[in-house]
Every structure is written in C-alpha cells, then in structure tokens.
Amino acid sequence: MSLTPRRRIFTRVERGPVRLPGLLLVLAGVAALGMVWWVQDGLGIMPCALCLWERWPWRIVLGLGVLSLLVPRRWARSVAWMGIPPLIADLALCVIHAGVEWKFWPSPLPECMGPHLQGQTMAERLASMPLRPGKPCDTPTYLFDWLPVSLTVMEGLAAVVVLTLLLGLLLRADGGRTAG
Numbered sequence: 001m002s003l004t005p006r007r008r009i010f011t012r013v014e015r016g017p018v019r020l021p022g023l024l025l026v027l028a029g030v031a032a033l034g035m036v037w038w039v040q041d042g043l044g045i046m047p048c049a050l051c052l053w054e055r056w057p058w059r060i061v062l063g064l065g066v067l068s069l070l071v072p073r074r075w076a077r078s079v080a081w082m083g084i085p086p087l088i089a090d091l092a093l094c095v096i097h098a099g100v101e102w103k104f105w106p107s108p109l110p111e112c113m114g115p116h117l118q119g120q121t122m123a124e125r126l127a128s129m130p131l132r133p134g135k136p137c138d139t140p141t142y143l144f145d146w147l148p149v150s151l152t153v154m155e156g157l158a159a160v161v162v163l164t165l166l167l168g169l170l171l172r173a174d175g176g177r178t179a180g
Helices: 020-042 049-070 073-081 084-101 122-127 151-171
Strands: none
Touching: 020 049, 020 073, 020 151, 049 073, 049 084, 049 151, 073 151, 084 151
C-alpha cells in the first residue's frame, strides 16, 4: 500500500485570469444593450425588425458571460468559447442589414416591408393600417449627422472588436496573463 495520494482525474487547475473573457462578454453585452436602450428610449428612435433581431446575439453573449463568471474556474474558458458563435451570428445579421440599408438586396423579413392596405374606400384603408407604424429596414439610422455610418455598421464594428478581443484572450497560451 502506498501513502502517496492517487492521481485525480478532474483536478486540472487553470492558471491566470480565466474570468477575463467572461468579464469581456458581460461588459460587451451590457454596453451593446445599454446603447440600444439609450437610442430607442432616450433618443426616441424606432427600431426596425432587423434591429430587433440583432439584439438577440448580444443577450446570449451577456448570458454566457455571466455563466462564465459563475461556473468553476476549469469551465470558465470553455463557456467563454461559446460566446464566439453569437458574435459571428451578429456579424452576419449586421451584414444582411447593411446590405438592405445600402439597397444591395431586399430585406428577408416580411415585417420590413410597407403595410399592405386593404379596402376600396379611404376609411377601409385607414382601418387596415397597423396601430403602430414600423420603421422600414432599408432606412439607415445615423446617430450623428456629421458621421455617415449607420447604427447597423457601428454594431458590426463593435462585434468585430469584441470578437477580436475575445479570441485574443482565449488563444493566449498563458491563460491571459501579461508579462511582468
């Protein structure tokens, strides 16, 4: 009988700040959804249907970031890796939306089209209109008049920055530690 402890299978210890990618996901999700809230409710800019779809990846990123901060250290980086597909999906949605704004292709969503009025008289047509007008997806929203970059393109650039930072943190061989 040996007095040395047996080798444990699940005792791998992650070195370095393994929570940093999860923190990045949380901060990026809060910043993106906070910006959307400010533009919609603070500035009163109505979102289109594609804008509403583009919010879902950021909600998933926020949830994965919170989960990455709550799980044990050995799973934190694995959970943070799951933040990459939602960011890629957001990039795809931004490319689709930017193409619609630039009139490269029509919107894939039926909600982005104008209302189809029915009826013969003006009263019947007015009665068939939706109660709340929707914003067409092919009309870009500019946050600043002096900057000809739409909110959709800004969101796509933000997703590229977050994806680059996340990959940089996850691919570092030393677990995210800095030299020194």
